[in-house]
Amino acid sequence: MRAFTSLSAAALLPVFAAAFSFNFDNSPTQCGNLSLSITGTGTPPYRVLIIPVGPSTLPGNIEVRKITQQNFTGESTQTSFQLKFPSNTQFIAVVSDSTGFGSGGTSGAVTVLSSNDASCFDPHTQVQPLFAYSIVPAGVINQCAPTRIWWDPTLVQGTPTFQGAIPGGQSFSVPEGALSTVPDQGLGFNWTASVRAGTTLLLVGGDDRGPGTAGSSVFIVGQGDNSCLSDQSPSSTPGSPAGGSYPTSTSGSGTGSGGG
Ligand SMILES: *[C@@H]1O[C@H](CO)[C@@H](O)[C@H](O)[C@H]1NC(C)=O
Ligand SMILES: *[C@@H]1O[C@H](CO)[C@@H](O)[C@H](O)[C@H]1NC(C)=O
Ligand SMILES: *[C@@H]1O[C@H](CO)[C@@H](O)[C@H](O)[C@H]1NC(C)=O
Secondary structure (H helix, E strand, O other): OHHHHHHHHHHOOOOOOOOEEEEEOOOOEOOOEEEEEEEEOOOOOOEEEEEEEOOOOOHHHOOOOOOEEEEOOOOOOEEEEEOOOOOOOEEEEEEEEOOEOOOOOEOOOEEOEOOOOOOOOOOOOOOOOOOOEEEEOOOOOEOOOEEEEEEOHHHOOOOOEEEEEOOOEOOEEOOOOOOEEOOOOOEEEEEEOOOOOOOEEEEEEEEOOEOOOOOEEEEEOEOOOOOOOOOOOOOEOOOOOOEOOOOOOOOOOOOHHHOO
16 A cells, blocks of 8 residues: 555656756856766766857857767766857757756756957857758748758768757757658658747757757747647746756856746
8 A cells, every 4th residue: 555655646746857957067158168067866978968059249240159069978977178169159058868868958048258268269260060951841840740851861971860959948859750752852851849839949950970060940939739749848948947057148147047
């Protein structure tokens, strides 16, 4: 009887109570080292994907920020790396363990503070994705509606993979069914976005050269039917961003608690 009782209680817990999360250990600065620590218990190895958001702040709107993945070493619960982003730009951090993309949560938009070091980027050279992908219908992702994602197979290495990153929300891997070729397009797959309308969604593409090597595109998910939604459908949920405390403006004030 006792076992039955505790099982019932456990069943009432939210399905998506993450077993672990992360904190920024210091404020991110231009070309400075950024350190992150895992809180709680996940299944190592851990990794963090740093995704630029918002505009460039450099003259001529030159974009120097690349999506970067940082692997934690072995079973380590802390990592430190140089953040090669200019001051006053923003990014989100998506932390994962071996169970899946985004399992450790996603921060809201974090602001890079200024420093005296500008040696980590070339302000005159625009970064380019290593390959391009397209979506159909172009330029929109609607709730529960099919979206085709396709690419030129001669320009990729291996099979591309895609992630949906939701600032301050629950990021996910885009499920990739069987690949197909559509006339006048290229190789790709059809995906039904189980993401609620109004959610800010970054679609991140990459191939064997690394996650994000095809860059990212930002969408506000459009209206659609409810056929694909459940309690577990990802959406940005202000109030539960990961990352602990971090600057959300150039004055260094603010924390992640306000959401994306
Ligand atoms: C950043 O980290 C690297 C490698 O750990 C170290 O050599 C360097 O001194 C650090 N830079 C600063 C400004 O702390
Ligand atoms: C990070 O780990 C992945 C495997 O999870 C590996 O493919 C990738 O090369 C690693 N990246 C670096 C910079 O070591
Ligand atoms: C996938 O999407 C394309 C383009 O919208 C469409 O022509 C094709 O019929 C779809 N395939 C499936 C299996 O739904």
